[in-house]
Amino acid sequence: MLVRRNLSALAVSASLLLGKRSSPSFNQTLLSFPQISPVYLVSHSIKTGSPRSLVGSLRFDHTMAAESSKGSVHDFTVKDAKGNDVDLSIYKGKVLLIVNVASQCGLTNSNYTELSKLYEKYKDQGFEILAFPCNQFGGQEPGNNEEILEFACTRFKAEYPIFDKVDVNGENAAPIYKFLKASKGGALGGLLGDDIKWNFAKFLVDKDGHVVDRYAPTTSPISIEKDIKKLLG
Structure with missing residues (x-):
């Protein structure tokens, strides 16, 4: 009242x-x-x-949020770094951590290092990381897909899939990101804006493709480990 x-x-x-x-x-x-x-x-x-x-x-x-949040991550098809279609339904039954990555950010070293540690530890237990390069924050992902792959895989030994570079905000935002943001909005239920705030925002997705949590760019991947373990069961 x-x-x-x-x-x-x-x-x-x-x-x-x-x-x-x-x-x-x-x-x-x-x-x-x-x-x-x-x-x-x-x-x-x-x-x-x-x-x-x-x-x-x-x-x-x-x-719009109600409409965008219908379904699951598994309903979407995205492009891999070579331009091939990837039906995300192939990840049914797996716990996902979806991250917008960048190569020249102050958060790059810590995030890529910890993401690789998490992946190595849980990849055989049904855990996947889906990385989406994005150049919308300070122009810190300027390279092409080949350069991004070489950087992540050579310097940080990234073994998880890195997809085509996308927009995560604005009219041209990738449909998967419109869905993620609608599923887990920003401050006050999204009324102050659901937009991704910077590189390395993270979405945790359960085995059924539903977004269960959203983490700020400054949240370290290692600190999410307990939530990942809970979903893995």
Whole structure:
């Protein structure tokens, strides 16, 4: 009840900041989004000039997320580093860690080193790492697929699959990443943005292809080991 009262008060505050009155119908609509951030509510209203535009945006995002999160990782086909199609259903029954990688990031050495250790330890127990190079963060993955493979496999002995370079954010984001982000959003259930924040964001996927957890780029792969072991059983 306290949360609902606070949301209603915030709706009024946002409207007053705009020199407008808040309608009962607008307040009631906001209550259907209990994870709204107060700061986001007010700042969005000021930016757009209309608190109702926030509601429209939330309705759209909520619907799109619901649609995008249907199914599982196994429903997707991606390209490998040589341009061949890979049906991810081949990973049914395996625990997956999906990571957007980069070769020139400050997180590169630690992440690639620990990913290789995890893979070596659990690959025979049904664990796979799926690496997707991405150049959207500081231009830190500028090479072509061949150069990326040589870097990862020679310097870090990566034995897990490294796929075609993709976008993980924006209109051209790979469908698999749209699904991952919709399945496990960012802060406050994704209302503040589901986008990948930097290189080496990680998604943990169970044997049925469902995303069970999402980890920040700064989360070390080794610290995820206990969650991996739990899913492996």
